[in-house]
Amino acid sequence: MAFSALLRFLSLVAAVSARDLVLHERRSMPPAGFLSQGFAPASEMLTLRVALAPNNVAGLQDKLMSVSSPGSSDFRQWLSIEEVKSYVQPSSETVGAFNSFASANGLKPTIISPNGDWVSITLPVSQANDIFAANFEKFTHKSLTQPITRTLSVSLPSELVGHVEVIHPTTAFTWPTPRRAASIASVPLPRAVNVGINDVRITPSCLQDLYNIPATPATSPNNSILVTGYIGFSAQLDQLGQFLQLTRPDMPANTSFSLVSINGGVIDQGPDVLQTEANLDVQYTVGVATGVPVTFLSVGGLDADFASDLLDTTNYLDGLEILPTVMTTSYDDDESAFGESMAKKICNGYMALGARGMSVIFSSGDGGARGQHDDISECTNNTFTPTFPSTCPYLTAIGGTEGFGPEVGVDFSSGGFSNYFPAPAYQSSAISSFFATLPTNFNGTFNRTGRGFPDLAAQALLFTIISSGNKTEADSGTSASAPTVASIIALINDKLLSVGKPVLGFLNPWLYASATKEGFTDITEGSNPGLVCFAPSAAFDAVDGWDPVTGLGTPLFDKLLAAAMA
Ligand SMILES: *[C@@H]1O[C@H](CO)[C@@H](O)[C@H](O)[C@H]1NC(C)=O
Ligand SMILES: *[C@@H]1O[C@H](CO)[C@@H](O)[C@H](O)[C@H]1NC(C)=O
Ligand SMILES: *[C@@H]1O[C@H](CO)[C@@H](O)[C@H](O)[C@H]1NC(C)=O
Ligand SMILES: *[C@@H]1O[C@H](CO)[C@@H](O)[C@H](O)[C@H]1NC(C)=O
Ligand SMILES: *[C@@H]1O[C@H](CO)[C@@H](O)[C@H](O)[C@H]1NC(C)=O
Ligand SMILES: *[C@@H]1O[C@H](CO)[C@@H](O)[C@H](O)[C@H]1NC(C)=O
Numbered sequence: 001m002a003f004s005a006l007l008r009f010l011s012l013v014a015a016v017s018a019r020d021l022v023l024h025e026r027r028s029m030p031p032a033g034f035l036s037q038g039f040a041p042a043s044e045m046l047t048l049r050v051a052l053a054p055n056n057v058a059g060l061q062d063k064l065m066s067v068s069s070p071g072s073s074d075f076r077q078w079l080s081i082e083e084v085k086s087y088v089q090p091s092s093e094t095v096g097a098f099n100s101f102a103s104a105n106g107l108k109p110t111i112i113s114p115n116g117d118w119v120s121i122t123l124p125v126s127q128a129n130d131i132f133a134a135n136f137e138k139f140t141h142k143s144l145t146q147p148i149t150r151t152l153s154v155s156l157p158s159e160l161v162g163h164v165e166v167i168h169p170t171t172a173f174t175w176p177t178p179r180r181a182a183s184i185a186s187v188p189l190p191r192a193v194n195v196g197i198n199d200v201r202i203t204p205s206c207l208q209d210l211y212n213i214p215a216t217p218a219t220s221p222n223n224s225i226l227v228t229g230y231i232g233f234s235a236q237l238d239q240l241g242q243f244l245q246l247t248r249p250d251m252p253a254n255t256s257f258s259l260v261s262i263n264g265g266v267i268d269q270g271p272d273v274l275q276t277e278a279n280l281d282v283q284y285t286v287g288v289a290t291g292v293p294v295t296f297l298s299v300g301g302l303d304a305d306f307a308s309d310l311l312d313t314t315n316y317l318d319g320l321e322i323l324p325t326v327m328t329t330s331y332d333d334d335e336s337a338f339g340e341s342m343a344k345k346i347c348n349g350y351m352a353l354g355a356r357g358m359s360v361i362f363s364s365g366d367g368g369a370r371g372q373h374d375d376i377s378e379c380t381n382n383t384f385t386p387t388f389p390s391t392c393p394y395l396t397a398i399g400g401t402e403g404f405g406p407e408v409g410v411d412f413s414s415g416g417f418s419n420y421f422p423a424p425a426y427q428s429s430a431i432s433s434f435f436a437t438l439p440t441n442f443n444g445t446f447n448r449t450g451r452g453f454p455d456l457a458a459q460a461l462l463f464t465i466i467s468s469g470n471k472t473e474a475d476s477g478t479s480a481s482a483p484t485v486a487s488i489i490a491l492i493n494d495k496l497l498s499v500g501k502p503v504l505g506f507l508n509p510w511l512y513a514s515a516t517k518e519g520f521t522d523i524t525e526g527s528n529p530g531l532v533c534f535a536p537s538a539a540f541d542a543v544d545g546w547d548p549v550t551g552l553g554t555p556l557f558d559k560l561l562a563a564a565m566a
Contacts, residue, residue: 021133021155024164024341025171030152031337033141034173040136040149042126049112049120049311051166051345052090052098060087060348064355064394068506069426070513076502078357081321088115088318088352094163101160105131114319115352118311125149131157134170143175144303165345172342174306176230176331177365177372201474202463203247204287207484210404210459212558215250217291218494223503224293225490226317226324227257227281227483230309230331232302234266235259235278236467243283243466248290257286257294263312265298271469274302279467280475281330281483289487292494295324306333307342310389314349323358325493325503328486330363330479332414334371335388340420347392347421354506359493360395361486363478364454365414368530369444369539369548379533384416384446390453391418393427396507397453398485399550400460400478401523407554408542409526410460411533413478415540415548417450426509427452430546437543444538455508457523457550458484488555492564504564511552519560520553 030036054060063079066072090098095116102109102121109119125136133155138147154170208215229235237256244251259267266273278296285294297316300309317323335343350360364387365371370378371385390397399413417423423431431452458481462474493503510516528549529539542549 020158022158022161024154024156024167025339026153027171027339028152030139030150031173031334033175034139035141037138037140037147040125040138042124044125044149045122046125046128046136046149047120047122048128048170049118049168050098050109050164052094052117052119053163053165054088054117054348055091055094056087057348060084060351060355063087064351064506065425065509067355069509070515076505078502078505079355081356084352084355085115088117090117090163097159097163101157113315118315132167132170139173141175146303148305166341168307168342169305171339172307172337174333174337176304176306176309176333202459202461202480204284205247207288207459211488211554212556213288213488213491214557215290218289218491219291220494220497222322223490223493223497224295224324225285225289225486226327227285227294227296228313228327228329229265229278229281229296229298230300230306231304232266232274233278234268234273234275234298235282235296236269236273236275238269239275239279239466239470240283240286242470243287246466246472247464248287251290255286257282257296260295260297262297262299262316263309264301266301267296267298276465276467276473276475277330277479280463280465280479281328283465284463284480284483285328285487288484289490292487292490306331307338307346310346311349314346314353317353317358323353323356325357326359326361326486326490327353328361328482329389330477330482332362332365332387332390335386335391335418335420338388343388343392343420346389347394350389350392351394354394357503357505359486359489359504359507361482361489362389362395362397363482364390364397364399366412366477366479366531367414368412368528368533369414369416370530370533371414376532379529379537382444382538384444386416386418386450386453387414390414391421391451393421393424393451393508394506396455396485396511397551398478398482399454399457400481401457401526401550401554402459402461406525407459407521407523409457409523409528409549411527411529412531413454413457413460413528413549415454415528415551417446417448417452417548419447419450421451422449423451424508426512430512430552433545434543434547442538444540452546452548454548454551455511456485456520456552456555457481458554485555488557488560491557492561495561496564501565515566516560516563519556519563521556522553523550526550
């Protein structure tokens with residue numbers, strides 16, 4: 001260790017005692033994989049983004065629960081962009097408190113979000129260390145080309161307590177992992193889809209059969225799927241064309257998608273561009289949600305800061321007058337990498353999007369009950385690690401299954417319980433039924449009060465895709481499950497819109513309601529020790545009813561549609 005914990009502690013004590021500061025967030029060490037290279041130079045300029053407290057986040061939460069819960073008088077009366085802003089924008093008192101603080105310290109805040117809840121300030125490391133009782137250091141990570149600047153502890157001047165929710169970058173160390181468990185085979189075209197017994201490969205038509213998904217094109221104009229992309233993955237137009245020719249010859253060969261880039265997001269085309277994850281996500285939305293417009297949104301460059309990229313995504317969407325009706329994301333990190341204040345702020349962004357009628361869908365992760373720690377040395381560690389954003393209660397997290405007779409939970413399907421978010425009311429009875437099935441000698445350690453995830457599951461093994469120069473590959477991961485579920489939701493939205501009904505929006509209270517039960521195949525076999533761990537490594541089991549491997553089960557389009565129309 002290049003840098004001593006004692007030194008950190010001593011300088012922290014000195015800084016905090018010098019003035020009226022309140023500890024805001026601290027971690028004892030950086031997450032695994034990040035190595036300190038020592039103090040950041042005092043003169044290095046930092047641009048910090050600061051989250052100002054919304055004026056009424058509790059009101060927005062109540063409103064979201066009401067509009068998304070079957071039986072409410074305002075069920076599915078989604079909010080307008082202005083209504084959401086009226087809850088999220090900071091109060092004048094909060095803005096005033098921050099502005100006085102800024103001017104007293106010679107800082108010039110710039111508003112950087114449509115709802116006014118984020119501002120940025122630029123200042124030297126020495127000043128940031130001083131006013132926030134921080135110790136900014138440089139950290140390296142094998143996936144990053146440049147060291148990053150972070151601190152293990154950040155405090156707030158007492159006059160900002162209650163007015164500032166997050167300062168970033170400070171204690172959040174996040175690097176998104178695309179959720180592909182393995183890339184099995186890569187062979188050049190032409191090649192028939194191989195459905196040999198040991199080489200079952202999923203195609204859109206196979207998912208249509210399994211989940212009763214129609215192949216007839218959607219027609220509603222105001223319905224679309226947003227596929228997000230991070231860390232430089234760019235969805236390829238020509239690879240989609242090849243994919244549709246191979247797997248959906250019934251669809252128009254020129255069916256395409258839109259490309260949008262924010263903050264340096266890569267949307268380059270060509271065989272040498274990083275693309276597998278993005279191709280998977282786009283091919284299984286365009287190819288399954290027949291006729292639904294798809295946009296690929298690429299956010300941030302190769303040297304990703306996942307927390308910033310997720311915030312940039314929600315800030316971008318907060319400014320759109322018309323939202324896509326479904327967003328699907330196949331990247332995650334451990335919940336602990338974000339830290340509590342950052343995870344909560346990002347999660348509240350999904351609350352706001354859900355309230356406007358967007359279904360926010362994330363893959364649950366591919367490390368089973370152990371989060372990112374899918375390493376053989378972790379198999380005897382029975383302290384489970386939840387993933388984020390999956391643990392956010394305002395989105396729908398998707399785990400993975402395999403096989404057909406019956407479908408079973410796949411070993412890498414991430415699931416468990418949050419350490420930051422308590423179990424929401426819509427889920428409490430599902431969770432207590434699950435706890436009743438746990439053996440008394442169950443030796444996994446997890447947080448029994450936390451939000452349980454995933455909510456649903458779908459096939460996750462050996463999806464046929466076309467990538468990197470017209471080659472067929474078979475890709476696996478909950479990365480494949482999320483676009484599959486997103487497509488089903490978008491096709492239900494199409495039917496709802498075509499009869500003048502509102503879209504599904506935030507899904508969970510409706511999904512967990514007893515009237516929706518017929519909409520899923522309950523998955524009752526399989527467990528999630530991770531890809532490299534085997535029984536008796538502690539893990540959760542799929543059981544009757546909800547479980548933290550496959551959630552409520554896998555979706556059946558026709559039954560869910562019937563429930564949605566009721
Ligand atoms: C689509 O949305 C626009 C803008 O909100 C609206 O004017 C239009 O009537 C909608 N079209 C349909 C078919 O619902
Ligand atoms: C696809 O081709 C059809 C028929 O050739 C044409 O009418 C349609 O405009 C094309 N669509 C796109 C998106 O290019
Ligand atoms: C077990 O995993 C937890 C969560 O990732 C971690 O905090 C802990 O240090 C690990 N324990 C050992 C002995 O590796
Ligand atoms: C368990 O989760 C709750 C939220 O449900 C949280 O308040 C608590 O701190 C967590 N406990 C631990 C040990 O992380
Ligand atoms: C893939 O095939 C299409 C048409 O068959 C061709 O236009 C394109 O250049 C090929 N792409 C790559 C990366 O080889
Ligand atoms: C508890 O965990 C250990 C290590 O993962 C495993 O070997 C053991 O069999 C487990 N015991 C039970 C009762 O599940």
